[in-house]
Each structure stands twice: as structure tokens, then as C-alpha cells.
Amino acid sequence: MSEMPAPVLDAGEFQRRLLDWFDRDGRHDLPWQRERTPYRVWVSEIMLQQTQVTTVIPYFERFMAHFPTLAELAAASQDEVLHLWTGLGYYARGRNLHKAARRVMEEHGGELPVNSLEALAGLPGIGRSTAGAIIAQSTGRRAVILDGNVKRSLSRLHAVEGWPGRPVVERRLWALAEHYTPEHRVADYTQAIMDLGATLCRRGTPECGRCPFADACVAHARGEQRRFPESKPRKALPTRTTLMLMLQDAGGRVLLEQRPASGLWGGLWSLPQFDDLAALRCWLDVHAPGALLHPAWPAFSHVFSHFRLDITPQPARIDGLDSVGEARCWYDPGSPGRIGLAAPVKALLASLAPFALTAPEPS
DNA sequence: AACTCGTGGCG
DNA sequence: TCGCCAAGAGT
Incomplete structure (x- = not known):
């Protein structure tokens, strides 16, 4: 693909380094990693959209205590769902989650269609990246994700210019994410690439000294980690x-x-x-x-x-x-x-x- | 393609 | 204190 920047690492080498790091320093005790059912992974992925892990955890625990199954979520009222969402923000996520649960009961026999990326991404609130995350985490089958953590890590590793919100830049990042995603250990891989961005390749103060890719990272070689990814051009708040x-x-x-x-x-x-x-x-x-x-x-x-x-x-x-x-x-x-x-x-x-x-x- | 949608953390 | 932005998706 001419869309994709030249990879700085062979895919197999990238996967080995990442998974070795993940086995030692990754996160293995998050609540939604306990029972990796499609339903639990789904709820966690929706809550985690644009929301940090420490914020989500108590909401996730309360939500799963009230709605242990997809059927119980579908049977609840929207008011009940939004009550549990109070304070979490982006309430369309809660409304769409509820709507999707009812649609799954009606059109998919009560089971999330985790065998079809297209069917999954067709449900309200589930886009391309969230669909990939649900499939990878709950089934272990190969699926590609591209969230903020992956965007930040890959844009630094390759010094990808431009704000990732621009479609051209986003396409390049998707191509890189596709290139590096393995066939095996995909659940661990997707967790690992997000953990890397969340704990090491952070926005403000990346810990390049502990990063398994420091020797290959173009931004690091230039001493320009902070410049990637480029920030969104902002207007004054009305x-x-x-x-x-x-x-x-x-x-x-x-x-x-x-x-x-x-x-x-x-x-x-x-x-x-x-x-x-x-x-x-x-x-x-x-x-x-x-x-x-x-x-x-x-x-x-x-x-x-x-x-x-x-x-x-x-x-x-x-x-x-x-x-x-x-x-x-x-x-x-x-x-x-x-x-x-x-x-x-x-x-x-x-x-x-x-x-x-x-x-x-x-x- | 650009805009909208919440809240909390952080430097 | 304040601007930036995070496990994105819908319109």
C-alpha cells in the first residue's frame, strides 16, 4: 500500500517484542479480563470509549451487578440504564448500548454476532475499532483495533505527520495497525498495544527508557516524542x-x-x-x-x-x-x-x- | 468533512 | 488556573 508508511519493524519482530513486554509489564487484572464473554467485553469497550480505565471500573462493576446478562439489559428501561450511566458522560453510548441489546434479542437470538465484523459494526454504538476489540478480546480471532493509544504509539514509532482525525492520516494508521496485528494471541496483542500506549507511550511523559521499541522509534530518534501525534486544531470555546x-x-x-x-x-x-x-x-x-x-x-x-x-x-x-x-x-x-x-x-x-x-x- | 457529545485527570 | 485530551461513534 502506498497509503502505509514503510514499517520500521518486521511484523513478527514487533509482535514478539510487544508480547514479551506485555507478559512482564502489561495489565492482566482488569475487571473485564476476568470472564471474557462477548457481553462483558462489549459493555467495557463502550464505557472505555474516550474514557479512562480508572473512571470506568466502578461504573462497569455496578452495571454488571445490575445487568449480568444481555437479556436483562434488553429488558430494562432506558431510564434504568441512564441512571447507571449518570456521571460517566457521553450518554449516547448508554442509549445506543440499550438499543443494541434489544436489537440483538430481536435479530440475533440474544447472542452478540461476534462471528461477523460487519454485523457487529452495524449495531448502534459499535464502530470499526470497537467491533475489532470485541472480536479480538472475546473470541481470540484476528481483528484490528485503532484507538487513541494505538494511534499515539504508531504515530510516534513512524513519525506520522498530521492530526489523526484527518482521514488521510487515519488511513495510514489503520494500515500500520493492520500490518502489525498477528494471527495468534490476538486478545493479548490488542490488550498489549493499548497497555503500551496507556502506561509507557503516554501523551505527556512517555517512558522511552522502558519501551521495547525505543531503538526503532523514529520520533524517539529525533527526540520529538512530544510532537506526535499532532494535536487537533482548536477553535475558541463558544x-x-x-x-x-x-x-x-x-x-x-x-x-x-x-x-x-x-x-x-x-x-x-x-x-x-x-x-x-x-x-x-x-x-x-x-x-x-x-x-x-x-x-x-x-x-x-x-x-x-x-x-x-x-x-x-x-x-x-x-x-x-x-x-x-x-x-x-x-x-x-x-x-x-x-x-x-x-x-x-x-x-x-x-x-x-x-x-x-x-x-x-x-x- | 466537520461537528457534536461529558467528565475528570494532568502538566 | 487553564487548556488539552482520553479504550470513538453518530450525524
């Missing part, structure tokens, strides 16, 4: 502003609304949000005409990857609300229900006690 209405009833319960099925915090429950104070007051006139507004709390900011969210809580209190429909509920912070909450909303609710205590009674 700022969005939202008002969150904190409406309590006499019992201290808080009104929540379910957000649209897609987009930011899709399917999660949140305080009702408004673009401005006028919209909020209009809503109150319709749904809660007797509501008593308190002085606004200090605004706070929440920084996401692509924008900064300025949140201004607007506390209010009311004795009753005329309509509490399907996408609206009273939520008791004292005995929280099993629904999905975005992290900032959860934190807001956790800090609610002072407001409940100091709220003046309607006169």
Missing part, C-alpha cells in the same frame, strides 16, 4: 447560557423535565431550562401562576469539550403544579429515583438542602 428553574413544592420535591432523546444530555432528566428570564416567567405564568420567586443564586459555569455552559439557577417555590406529565416529574432529593441525571444537575440537587431550609413561606 459560551452558551441557560437558566435552570429550581421549582420546589411544599414537600421539598424538585420539578424535573426529561430532555429530548438526542443532543446534550439526551434522555436525561434535568431542571427545566430556559434561554432567558422572560421565557421562564412565561412558563411560570402558564404552569405555576402562584409560584414565589426567590433572589437568584450565583451563576456558575460548566466547561464541556466544545463550549462553556453558564448556568443561572432560578429558585422558586410552589404548593402544587397543574400538570405533571410523562416527561415531567417531582423528584425527592431525599429518596432519589432511578433516573439519569447529568453531573451538574446531580450536584445542584445535592446542594439543595440549604435552599429548602431557608426558603421563606408564601405569605
Whole structure:
């Protein structure tokens, strides 16, 4: 392939060095390495997308305790799934996992189609790399992965220029990953190449002194490890502003609304949000005409990857609300229900006690 | 092809 | 404190 840079090592030599290193210094005790069933590997791979191992572990344990089998996951409600996903982020992963479980029950007899890369990658939330990881880890059959760790390691080893998000660069990295992937010990190999990137060939401070490929690494020879992979060209973060209405009833319960099925915090429950104070007051006139507004709390900011969210809580209190429909509920912070909450909303609710205590009674 | 989607760790 | 970004995929 003209797409592929000239390999700096013979594939067999690369595999021997990597697996020897993995046997000594790799990770062998991760929770999803215990019983390598397709279902457990699948759930772990979804949670690990753009998320670090130490973050995932407690979520994975809780998830598997609640849904030990794919059938039980498929039988659960989306609210239950998102509840267990609360705080993990990228909630489309949870929604897609749930959707895919139901599809597997309907179309694949309840078993993940691990014999077909195409069928696997056709399921929601499973792309090319995740499909490869599931096959390699759970069946041991040859499959290629290309995650952030592999991209970083291979781009340094070959000094691949350009941001890996560019299709041209990504194709080169896929070709290299394909070249080095062995026929045997594929489960260990895929774990090993990820461990190398996670523990040695790290982004900030790579430990080239312990790396089995230091003598062959082009970036290392040039003393330019930090320059690879090239970083994404970034734009300034835009700022969005939202008002969150904190409406309590006499019992201290808080009104929540379910957000649209897609987009930011899709399917999660949140305080009702408004673009401005006028919209909020209009809503109150319709749904809660007797509501008593308190002085606004200090605004706070929440920084996401692509924008900064300025949140201004607007506390209010009311004795009753005329309509509490399907996408609206009273939520008791004292005995929280099993629904999905975005992290900032959860934190807001956790800090609610002072407001409940100091709220003046309607006169 | 470029943009969107969360949260937490790190230098 | 702050910008960068991590076991990517969907649109």
C-alpha cells in the first residue's frame, strides 16, 4: 500500500517484542479480563470509549451487578440504564448500548454476532475499532483495533505527520495497525498495544527508557516524542447560557423535565431550562401562576469539550403544579429515583438542602 | 468533512 | 488556573 508508511519493524519482530513486554509489564487484572464473554467485553469497550480505565471500573462493576446478562439489559428501561450511566458522560453510548441489546434479542437470538465484523459494526454504538476489540478480546480471532493509544504509539514509532482525525492520516494508521496485528494471541496483542500506549507511550511523559521499541522509534530518534501525534486544531470555546428553574413544592420535591432523546444530555432528566428570564416567567405564568420567586443564586459555569455552559439557577417555590406529565416529574432529593441525571444537575440537587431550609413561606 | 457529545485527570 | 485530551461513534 502506498497509503502505509514503510514499517520500521518486521511484523513478527514487533509482535514478539510487544508480547514479551506485555507478559512482564502489561495489565492482566482488569475487571473485564476476568470472564471474557462477548457481553462483558462489549459493555467495557463502550464505557472505555474516550474514557479512562480508572473512571470506568466502578461504573462497569455496578452495571454488571445490575445487568449480568444481555437479556436483562434488553429488558430494562432506558431510564434504568441512564441512571447507571449518570456521571460517566457521553450518554449516547448508554442509549445506543440499550438499543443494541434489544436489537440483538430481536435479530440475533440474544447472542452478540461476534462471528461477523460487519454485523457487529452495524449495531448502534459499535464502530470499526470497537467491533475489532470485541472480536479480538472475546473470541481470540484476528481483528484490528485503532484507538487513541494505538494511534499515539504508531504515530510516534513512524513519525506520522498530521492530526489523526484527518482521514488521510487515519488511513495510514489503520494500515500500520493492520500490518502489525498477528494471527495468534490476538486478545493479548490488542490488550498489549493499548497497555503500551496507556502506561509507557503516554501523551505527556512517555517512558522511552522502558519501551521495547525505543531503538526503532523514529520520533524517539529525533527526540520529538512530544510532537506526535499532532494535536487537533482548536477553535475558541463558544459560551452558551441557560437558566435552570429550581421549582420546589411544599414537600421539598424538585420539578424535573426529561430532555429530548438526542443532543446534550439526551434522555436525561434535568431542571427545566430556559434561554432567558422572560421565557421562564412565561412558563411560570402558564404552569405555576402562584409560584414565589426567590433572589437568584450565583451563576456558575460548566466547561464541556466544545463550549462553556453558564448556568443561572432560578429558585422558586410552589404548593402544587397543574400538570405533571410523562416527561415531567417531582423528584425527592431525599429518596432519589432511578433516573439519569447529568453531573451538574446531580450536584445542584445535592446542594439543595440549604435552599429548602431557608426558603421563606408564601405569605 | 466537520461537528457534536461529558467528565475528570494532568502538566 | 487553564487548556488539552482520553479504550470513538453518530450525524
